[in-house]
């Protein structure tokens with residue numbers, strides 16, 4: 001990994017301390033929201049972190065990781081295989097990477113079209129176990145963000161839920177990039193409302209659709225107050241990232 005002004009990859013002491021701090025933030029946010037501490041899972045956003053740093057985090061107690069790129073997921077996978085953990089894809093899935101994604105990810109959090117869902121379902125059909133998926137919703141409406149429009153999210157979820165080779169686990173979003181906590185909270189609340197509507201529908205395949213993957217290092221407290229079940233944290237644990245893409 002290139003050394004940049006950001007410095008070398010974080011060492012295991014930095015990571016252990018970062019993980020403890022992040023866990024403490026989650027616990028406090030749960031208390032403030034009147035929620036059980038174990039109702040929120042910490043997903044480590046491991047993009048651009050070397051496998052050695054991820055190993056250190058898993059050895060320090062992390063159990064759930066997320067990669068943005070299938071290439072990184074597959075590249076680091078073999079080095080992490082001996083440590084028990086669950087990996088999610090939290091970035092876009094290209095159709096030519098579906099097989100690798102299925103090999104390395106237990107859940108693909110970024111399904112935003114029926115077309116991609118159909119391709120994934122066809123490949124996943126050959127597997128013994130259904131692959132977990134979440135519908136990614138662009139709740140903030142920012143044009144740079146991926147995800148289905150909120151108005152189309154429930155319909156897409158109902159369609160996805162019908163594929164036998166996939167298990168709809170919930171909804172994911174990248175929150176509004178804003179200093180205004182009220183506006184950020186409103187976006188996260190809208191994802192919760194989508195989840196609640198689908199969960200209450202009783203529609204085929206929606207029973208497991210309970211997850212809300214939302215909140216990052218800068219706003220996990222707001223996300224937890226609005227019902228997040230998974231917060232995705234990178235810098236809060238590893239420190240600033242190497243800025244090269």
Ligand SMILES: *Cc1c(COP(=O)(O)O)cnc(C)c1O
Nearest residue numbers: 045090216217232233234235236
């Ligand atoms: C990088 C990333 C995160 C974590 O961001 P931090 O600000 O480092 O906590 C969460 N979700 C997604 C989709 C990401 O790409």
